[in-house]
Amino acid sequence: xxxxxxxxxxxxxxxxxxxxxxxxxxxxxxxxxxxxxxxxxxxxxxxxxxxxxxxxxxxxxxxxxxxxxxxxxxxxxxxxxxxxxxxxxxxxxxxxxxxxxxxxxxxxxxxxxxxxxxxxxxxxxxx
Numbered sequence: 001x002x003x004x005x006x007x008x009x010x011x012x013x014x015x016x017x018x019x020x021x022x023x024x025x026x027x028x029x030x031x032x033x034x035x036x037x038x039x040x041x042x043x044x045x046x047x048x049x050x051x052x053x054x055x056x057x058x059x060x061x062x063x064x065x066x067x068x069x070x071x072x073x074x075x076x077x078x079x080x081x082x083x084x085x086x087x088x089x090x091x092x093x094x095x096x097x098x099x100x101x102x103x104x105x106x107x108x109x110x111x112x113x114x115x116x117x118x119x120x121x122x123x124x125x126x127x
Contacts, residue, residue, distance in 0.1 A: 006057045009071050010036065013050065033074040034081055041086055051090045056097035068103060076108035 006012065010033045017040055018025055025043055030036040037048055052058070062068045078087065093101065 006055075006061045008062070008067060009033070009052075009058065010074055013037075032077065033071075034077045037078055037082060037087055041082075047085060048087045049090070050088070051092070053092045055091045055093040056100070059097060059100045069107075072103050072107045075104060079108050 013033065014027055014030065014036050017036060018027055023044060025040055027036050027039055030039050041048055058071075059068070062071070075089075078089075091101070
């Protein structure tokens with residue numbers, strides 16, 4: 001799953017999971033991100049990979065610090081309760097928003113399974 005538009009991320013992820021083609025998931029009893037991902041993992045019996053593309057939109061669209069902090073806590077709960085064989089997040093964010101991820105670092109304490117990678121600007125090769 002790849003996300004580029006952000007409302008409240010847990011809601012977007014839950015809606016995205018339940019609308020996947022060829023997979024029939026029941027997430028009706030799930031409230032938190034962890035519950036959604038654990039239920040998905042149990043039902044599909046495969047690792048989950050979620051790409052948050054253009055993640056700066058999270059900070060632009062969720063103006064309420066309470067909403068952002070609520071998701072940060074849910075994200076941290078996932079990192080504490082699921083391992084890299086079960087679930088992986090990829091976050092793509094513009095360089096000028098990279099510091100905003102500090103909200104996540106304080107709460108979730110990204111661990112050794114987390115690896116940042118800087119991508120150079122993409123463009124046509126001269127020549």
